Amino acid sequence: MKGTYLGEFEEVVLLAVAILAGDAYGASITNEIEQQLGRSVNLGAVHAALHRLEEKGLLSSRLGGATAERGGRSKRFFTVTMAGTKALDTIREIRNRMWSAIPKPA
Amino acid sequence: MHWFCASHLVNDLEGDLLELFAQRVRTHGPREARRRYVRDVFSLMRPFVIKEKPEKYPQPTFAHPAMIRNYFKIAFRNLAKHKMFSFINVLGLSAGMTACFLIALYVHFELTYDAFNKKADRIYRLSADIQSSAGTLQYSITSWPFGPNLQSDFPEIEAFTRISKENYLFRKGDIKFNEEKTVLADSSIFRVFDLKLLQGNPQTALKAPFSVVLTESAAQKYFGERDAMGQTLLIGDNGDAAQVTGIMQEPPVNSQLSGEVFLSMTTHTRHYNTAVNEEWGNFGTTTYLLLKKGADPVALSRKFPAFLQNHMGRLLQQENISLTLLLDPLLDIYLYSKREADQSGSITNIYTFAIIAVFILIIACINFVNLTTARSLERAREVGVRKAVGAGRWLLARQFIAESLLMSFLSFTVSLVLSAAFIPLFNELSGKTISSGLVQEPRSMAILFIASMVIGLASGIYPALVLSSFEPVKVLKGKFAMTGSGALLRKSLVTAQFAISIALIIGTLVVYSQLDFMRSHELGFAKEQTVVIRPGSGNARNALKTLLQNLQGVKSVAASSAVPGGDNSQAHSKLENSRGEMQIATLDVYRVDFDFIPQYGLKVVAGRPFSKEFTSDSTKALVINEATVKLLGYQSAQEAIGKKFNQWDREGTIIGVVKDFNFKSLKENVKPLTFRLLDPWNSDLLSIKMNGGNVKATLEAIETQWKTLFPDRPFSYYFLDEFYDRQYRADERFEALFLNFAVLAIFISCLGLLGLASYSTIQRTKEIGVRKVMGASAASIVGLLTKDFLQLVGLAFLIAAPLAWFAMHRWLEGFAYKTNIPLWIFGVAALLSALVALATISFQSIRAAFMNPVKSLRSE
Numbered sequence: 009m010k011g012t013y014l015g016e017f018e019e020v021v022l023l024a025v026a027i028l029a030g031d032a033y034g035a036s037i038t039n040e041i042e043q044q045l046g047r048s049v050n051l052g053a054v055h056a057a058l059h060r061l062e063e064k065g066l067l068s069s070r071l072g073g074a075t076a077e078r079g080g081r082s083k084r085f086f087t088v089t090m091a092g093t094k095a096l097d098t099i100r101e102i103r104n105r106m107w108s109a110i111p112k113p114a
Numbered sequence: 115m116h117w118f119c120a121s122h123l124v125n126d127l128e129g130d131l132l133e134l135f136a137q138r139v140r141t142h143g144p145r146e147a148r149r150r151y152v153r154d155v156f157s158l159m160r161p162f163v164i165k166e167k168p169e170k171y172p173q174p175t176f177a178h179p180a181m182i183r184n185y186f187k188i189a190f191r192n193l194a195k196h197k198m199f200s201f202i203n204v205l206g207l208s209a210g211m212t213a214c215f216l217i218a219l220y221v222h223f224e225l226t227y228d229a230f231n232k233k234a235d236r237i238y239r240l241s242a243d244i245q246s247s248a249g250t251l252q253y254s255i256t257s258w259p260f261g262p263n264l265q266s267d268f269p270e271i272e273a274f275t276r277i278s279k280e281n282y283l284f285r286k287g288d289i290k291f292n293e294e295k296t297v298l299a300d301s302s303i304f305r306v307f308d309l310k311l312l313q314g315n316p317q318t319a320l321k322a323p324f325s326v327v328l329t330e331s332a333a334q335k336y337f338g339e340r341d342a343m344g345q346t347l348l349i350g351d352n353g354d355a356a357q358v359t360g361i362m363q364e365p366p367v368n369s370q371l372s373g374e375v376f377l378s379m380t381t382h383t384r385h386y387n388t389a390v391n392e393e394w395g396n397f398g399t400t401t402y403l404l405l406k407k408g409a410d411p412v413a414l415s416r417k418f419p420a421f422l423q424n425h426m427g428r429l430l431q432q433e434n435i436s437l438t439l440l441l442d443p444l445l446d447i448y449l450y451s452k453r454e455a456d457q458s459g460s461i462t463n464i465y466t467f468a469i470i471a472v473f474i475l476i477i478a479c480i481n482f483v484n485l486t487t488a489r490s491l492e493r494a495r496e497v498g499v500r501k502a503v504g505a506g507r508w509l510l511a512r513q514f515i516a517e518s519l520l521m522s523f524l525s526f527t528v529s530l531v532l533s534a535a536f537i538p539l540f541n542e543l544s545g546k547t548i549s550s551g552l553v554q555e556p557r558s559m560a561i562l563f564i565a566s567m568v569i570g571l572a573s574g575i576y577p578a579l580v581l582s583s584f585e586p587v588k589v590l591k592g593k594f595a596m597t598g599s600g601a602l603l604r605k606s607l608v609t610a611q612f613a614i615s616i617a618l619i620i621g622t623l624v625v626y627s628q629l630d631f632m633r634s635h636e637l638g639f640a641k642e643q644t645v646v647i648r649p650g651s652g653n654a655r656n657a658l659k660t661l662l663q664n665l666q667g668v669k670s671v672a673a674s675s676a677v678p679g680g681d682n683s684q685a686h687s688k689l690e691n692s693r694g695e696m697q698i699a700t701l702d703v704y705r706v707d708f709d710f711i712p713q714y715g716l717k718v719v720a721g722r723p724f725s726k727e728f729t730s731d732s733t734k735a736l737v738i739n740e741a742t743v744k745l746l747g748y749q750s751a752q753e754a755i756g757k758k759f760n761q762w763d764r765e766g767t768i769i770g771v772v773k774d775f776n777f778k779s780l781k782e783n784v785k786p787l788t789f790r791l792l793d794p795w796n797s798d799l800l801s802i803k804m805n806g807g808n809v810k811a812t813l814e815a816i817e818t819q820w821k822t823l824f825p826d827r828p829f830s831y832y833f834l835d836e837f838y839d840r841q842y843r844a845d846e847r848f849e850a851l852f853l854n855f856a857v858l859a860i861f862i863s864c865l866g867l868l869g870l871a872s873y874s875t876i877q878r879t880k881e882i883g884v885r886k887v888m889g890a891s892a893a894s895i896v897g898l899l900t901k902d903f904l905q906l907v908g909l910a911f912l913i914a915a916p917l918a919w920f921a922m923h924r925w926l927e928g929f930a931y932k933t934n935i936p937l938w939i940f941g942v943a944a945l946l947s948a949l950v951a952l953a954t955i956s957f958q959s960i961r962a963a964f965m966n967p968v969k970s971l972r973s974e
Contacts, residue, residue, distance in 0.1 A: 034130030039137065048150070051130055052157025071126065077136045081129030 021057040026088050033083040066092035185516035203485050206865040208525035210478025212532040215562050216540050217471035223548045224459050227368045227448035231308045238441035240401040246435040247698045254453035258390045261401045270409035275303045278399045285348040286336045297373035298382050306404045313343050314360025320378040324356035329364050332374040367547050370456050394426045411441045470855050473614045479573040480607040481866035486577035488873030494584055501586035514578035522570025543850055611863040612910035616947050618856035620918035623939040625849040631933035638775025640715035643804045644834035646677050651798045661819045667805050667812035672713040675705035675797035678777040679838035687761040692747035705792040713803050720751035721770035732791045734766025740774045742786035779841035780931040864954045871958040883970035892963040899959035907951045911944045
């Protein structure tokens, strides 16, 4: 199934949405990722990832909240769904298990 | 951004772009921000962005099968519902299409003359211009030595073949035929032309003397079902035995080579005229040259003068003439060459017919458009309802186009049937087997089908656009009236139709009056009650003449080498002119006996005709016509009498002058003509003048006499007047075709007018009702309705008359003797078209005028 696998960039985007909690839309997510990772990302790449995540059912979106800065255009807000939270948990669990499996230098 | 982005995404993506841009201007500065903006836009060009979100209600696809089925179902219902209207419409369109198809077949036939030869582009006919002090003679024939010598001198000539057509008598037991167009040909004919032998070897079939190749039908004629190969036929008056060495598939009709019986050229060159292969001056055969691939005909013909000097130099100098050889491309001979050819057509006729075809098609299309838009009132409601329930304009347009396609398909089917029925008639009319039937021509059928669909589409687009543009609200409220521009368009279309029809009527009448003029023109000789037979020359002819003169019912008999309306020889002549010099000229010659001039009623204006009392007449006398007198520069006919002449081994004096008579068709002026007494060994025609009495009995008596003298030869004869008028057969065909198409054009135009009249009467129903209530009479209402249309016809006449006059004036230029275009023709044309139009309209208008006003006013 498509839904089970998350790419590295998808994971970052999903985390960014979770961090922004309720204030996540294209521009803010891009800014968040740029600050967190310290590298510049394309808006197109972000939207592509958002689109895929929504298709996989890890995100949901609604329209709203236009500002003057956006030329009166509405924002598309993204929120993490239950499935999304679960997917993040699973990834974290896997990572933790792997970290703990690293043999510690004596 | 908008042009690639899906509509449901564009809004927030743009928002994001703008917001990021504003932030980056602040943090990174405008340049960096702009750069990032551009990068982001490009990064957004991704499949998911471009793809539209699926709609809740799926859009109908462009060509949904169910929808298309629906179009045609509705179209069918509409056709069936308005049977009269559909009938008129289909009838008009199919009449136009039929005419067009037939003309297209004809034009194609004419344009593909000789094109069946695969090597046609490399085949040339050798023509010659002979210049002497008498002028230039344009020959399409050359003498026998040219072909072989050209081939041996010039490597770029791959092959040559010489072709002559002569009259031979063929016999097989009791079956005998005079093959008037026996083709004498070199064996290389099969190398040059693509004639297919079914039996026999093409390399050798026509090599040996007395070899005969028959076409399938000719073989059938002589041998019936039996195998003709290897059989013997007797040829000529002496009955030389010839062997059948090949059976040929019928050559195409549109070819210079049409013929049934092919005889080897060696029969002629080795037996009948053994010297002819060396006689450079004996012009009498057509030479075709096949050039090698890539050979340049222009470069080749530049070498001809040296060739002529080399072979004929002395002869040309002796005769004091010069000769130019030319290469005529085979494909141009039929339509473009002015020289004499076995078959020749006229490119102007083809243009004329093509133009007529286009005109008729235009008329038919206009009709279609007119009739369809005229019904818009009726269908406006339908359009309104359809639009109200959500049909788009384009969808409606498609429906109407489907309807017109269906209509044109029906018309195509009808016109196929009509064409098939008319092809035999058309063949007869044009005098050629243009097509043996549509079934044999799947390719042209396919082309015609596509053409008819295009016609349907083209004439369906305008009504479709008009009908589909109605605004539903207005239409459904009943406040609907056609716009002025639409009415203007329809009116001008009808005017155009009538202008074309009137032009065709005028054309027909002019052609008719010219032909009538020619038929009744005083020719200057008596052509009535004269029968011409061809007994051949020599003593037998004289014996037959004596026998016939004594028959009851025969007034007199005259022998000659030619008769008016036929071919005659031309002779290199020297005559003393008014300055006392011997003027050289090539003149037409009639060799006649003592009875010819009196029997033909030729009027002697000076001197005397030939007479038995002067023995010197047979070698030293010449009679000329007035045109010759003029040529020699004499003031009066009397002056020419007694002047010297030298022609064809005879020297002597001019003894008489006859009044000019038209011995050729009236298309040409009377040319200078000379008469000389015939020699016993030439002149093979007898003209028999009969008393009024029983023509049939007399002919039978003549035949009986013929049988006693020539038991082996079939008896055939022709009447002089018919023979003479045969020269106008092409023009008569032209007239017949013109007439038919003019009638057709009028017919179709009337259908269109009928449509328009019924439309406008319906529109004015209420007006008529009110007028009647106010006390208008039926007559005044008919007048009211008719006036508009008669104005259109009048306008059409004003447009058509000068154009037709101009065109027909050009046509008449081709005749030396022509009638003036009489004014009554225009009157008749105008009156005729007005009457026809009136009859068509009155059908509608009278009905409207007698309608009860109560009904028409209550209609809401």
